[in-house]
Amino acid sequence: MYDSAGVELTQNGWDEDLGGPAYLTKTAGVMSDALTDYPNCGEWRYKGLENYLDFYLTPGCEIEIRKRDAILSAVRMEWTLAEFYEEGGTTTFADRVSAALGVHASQVKVVAVYYGSVNVEYIIDTLPDEEYYEEAELTAGLTE
Numbered sequence: 726m727y728d729s730a731g732v733e734l735t736q737n738g739w740d741e742d743l744g745g746p747a748y749l750t751k752t753a754g755v756m757s758d759a760l761t762d763y764p765n766c767g768e769w770r771y772k773g774l775e776n777y778l779d780f781y782l783t784p785g786c787e788i789e790i791r792k793r794d795a796i797l798s799a800v801r802m803e804w805t806l807a808e809f810y811e812e813g814g815t816t817t818f819a820d821r822v823s824a825a826l827g828v829h830a831s832q833v834k835v836v837a838v839y840y841g842s843v844n845v846e847y848i849i850d851t852l853p854d855e856e857y858y859e860e861a862e863l864t865a866g867l868t869e
Contacts, residue, residue, distance in 0.1 A: 734768070
């Protein structure tokens with residue numbers, strides 16, 4: 726999601742208690758960025774499990790929703806949610822998926838974690854810039 730100036734609006738942070746993106750506070754967008762004096766246009770979250778986009782816009786802002794090339798995936802693990810989060814939670818999961826697939830860690834985004842053992846839904850995005858391709862090619866075969 727982008728504002729009318731092409732600035733990407735980042736999704737709300739992860740809430741481990743919810744097992745997904747944090748609820749909207751409807752307070753984002755009331756302050757300007759001190760560097761650019763450009764107002765934030767609000768906040769948003771995508772609920773992968775329920776497949777809906779939830780957003781709050783600051784009055785006067787216009788947004789653009791763009792499609793993206795991505796692989797949507799899900800995995801079920803025989804763990805409890807407590808074990809999953811004790812072992813590093815979503816960050817460790819995303820790091821392990823990116824290492825196993827040989828993709829840049831910034832490409833893996835967890836969109837939902839819920840019980841029934843542990844179910845994790847995640848997205849593998851394309852790389853944003855060519856500079857990441859060079860780094861990924863140079864480091865792909867390295868191991869510790």
